[in-house]
Amino acid sequence: MNRAAAPAPSPSRGRLRPAGSLRIPAHRASSATLAGAYPFLAGSPCTTGALVGVDAMTGGPFCFDPWALYAAGELTNPNAVLAGVIGQGKSALAKSLAVRAIASGRRVYVPGDPKGEWSPVAETVDGVVVRLGPGLPTRLNPLDAHGAARDMAHGPRLRLLAALAELTLRRELRPAEREGLEAAITSVEIRPDPTLSDAVEALAPGTADDGRDLYFALRRLVRGDLAGMFDGPSTQVLDHAAPMTVLDLSGLGSDDDALAVATACASSWLEHAIATGTAKRWVIYDEAWRLMRSVPLVRRMQAQWKLSRAYGIANLLVLHRLSDLDAVGRAGSEARALAEGLLADCSTRIVYRQESDQLDLTRTALGLSTAERDVLTALPRGTGLWKMPRRTHVVHHHLSAAELALFDTDAAMRGTP
Template identity: 50%
Template sequence: MSSRTRATASPLFVPHKTDRRSARVARDEFAAARVQARHASQPETIRTKTGAAPELRPTYPAAGRPGPDSGRGGRLKLPAHRMTTATASGAYPFLAEGGLGAQGIYVGQDVHAEAAFTYDPFALYGRLEGFTNPNILLAGIIGMGKSALAKSLAVRAVAFGYRIYVPCDPKGEWTVVTQELGGQTIALGPGLPGRLNPLDAPARPHAVSEADWTTEVRKRRLLLLGSLAKTVLRRELHPMEHTALDIALDHVVAYRTSTGTTPLLGDVAYVLGSPEQLEAATGDRSGRLGHAAEDLAHALRRLIHGDLAGMFDAPSTVRFDPGAPMLSIDLSRLGGAGDDTGLVLAMTCASAWMESALSDPTGGRRWVIYDEAWRVMRHVALLERMQSQWKLSRGLGIANMMVIHRLSDLLTAGDAGSRGRALAEGLLTDCSTRIIYRQEADQLATAAAVLGLTGVETQAVSALTKGRGLWKVAGRSFITQHLLHPRERELFDTDLRMAA
């Protein structure tokens, strides 16, 4: 009778006040002893190795790495808590913005969400909370692709039925884009055949009476004349100067209406320089009004006999085509000598002439793009006209886009508390969409203060690459990579001369 080996296992004695680690080790040893006892009781012939191969076994047990460096704490017991997804997104870091929806103009790729990014100010108005106006601010240093973005948005907006107006093209870069779309380009400058009469009366809307429209046209003409005078004189007009402008304009309009022709700037300048005509209109023979109008007459003389002669002192040689997909006014022949006054005067006249199209209630929805707007930030008169257009954007059905280089350009409009600074800051406030391309290190503090950027957004702006920008739309932030079609890249290339 052969003896058979027997093995038994019994629970180990564990002291009552042992620590958690010792208790865990004791349980593991007891479990290992039970397994060993079970295998020892089986015959040698039926014993098999169980478990994974040695090279496939985990380094640590399922409970995790043992020891004080395991990173495990004790069992955390907290009561159940219910929260919204908006709150949970702040606690869970691996989330991306949901985007603005699929309706709109394709811009490129949302970097964080890795999804397509679309934008349409007219589609977002009334649908996105906090989106109170369709106006856009676009800022970025040279070479980062902000001009390509502006042109790309304009070209793609045409496919949605929108019309594009570019009242100021200081470098002539929009001409080729306009021609490619079959639009209309008006080139103004010394020696060019183009003529624009800024005193042209817009077509009267059907819903406005003749008397009301006559009053509206007079108000627009007075605003234009005042803007031109303030730009040249670089100061506000005195009360008697305003009176002289009113009387001179009414005198010229009455004469031109009787002859069936349109008033011209030269007519107004001639009356301002003729004290006897002003006195005859008012009945005041003291000569004070004629003396007060001397500066006004000399200010308007620049548009008639100065460096802008021949452009705005004759009847218009071009007519606005309301059916054209794009209209641009090429002012690249002006302002090249470093003096922006001529460029601003031309832009003021062109803007007034273009208002005839903007005021048409049947003109549909349109984009108005002010390229290189930093050049006009120092001129209060033009800022006033831009502010009026910004405020009336919803009623006119237009989306204004202002393109600048740095956020500090807004601060060049004047000293703190001045009229110019207030107008520039007002334009920024009335932009629900702010697109910021890369800014230099010395501009980050200004950008953060002006736009209210967070620390993360400020750091992101400093590291943006070409074509990538921070979009702030009604308080929501996106990092978007602008994508260009090869034909667009060829059409928008502003480095052609550098490459050649």
């Protein structure tokens, strides 16, 4: 039996076209609601502060100033964290944020520069570079109160010495040791400008052994490998009018323990000066993954984070990846909680490209949505996700030719002279 031939398919019908119409009920929502499902749909422009680059979603300019955004209610605090794998341009972003903020009357402090990369930047903007290291002539007295009253200086001095002792002992102080430390500080504060050497001398062990470990731990800064940097009166006076001050610690090499001790001392010297100033300041912790291995130093940094609004400062924490937190302590430990507290106190989270195995940890640590997390593996060099409490942007960071030459940290790898 013959069958009629099937009609030829119409040219207007593609083979993948469904036979019937796809009927989906219409849905209407505000742009604010839709932004929860895909946060880049309805982002309002961010035009407050220094120009950073171009918003990838709108093509418009993207600007940033943490103090102005805080005053406008956009941020809950002025602190920021910047994370990204090596070679994606996060150091260039940190330096351009600092340099461009100077044009608005801001000041910049870098309390620890382990590679010496910030020194040429400071010199270019007529800033101050303080170089610390064995054999160098500069000394900073971490007990220097910069003219503050004795009762105001006592607490910070005690906290600093406790942190230094815990760093070198690699454990928390015992109650008897804390009492001995406070007695030593109290005894030397009768002098107008007590030094670390004075405090160590006051701790010299006698018949009791309660302070013996404490004494030998702190003596390292006076007679050990860190001698000559923090054991006498300061040879450097902080210039509040300087647009940028960098404490260059590249002379310490790759010794992370020495770097942590030196950063604690240098940041203490800087904190006393910050408390007496009035200008808005960026305080930038570059290569922070090295510092976050030290619990006492993280504890000191957290205290500074909490005082950021009172001091008028914005802290910037620069990391490679969020798994750097694993070096601080296991999940659920006090040390890990301290480090995560630093991130929680950063109202602005800037994330450059992350490897795929880092995505879930990054999402959890920084409070990203699924859509925001999925963007991270596709970000090109120089482009970052900017997460703020009420807005999210993908931003192409733009550098001038002069900035590129000054901020470039990959010249040696590319063979660029």
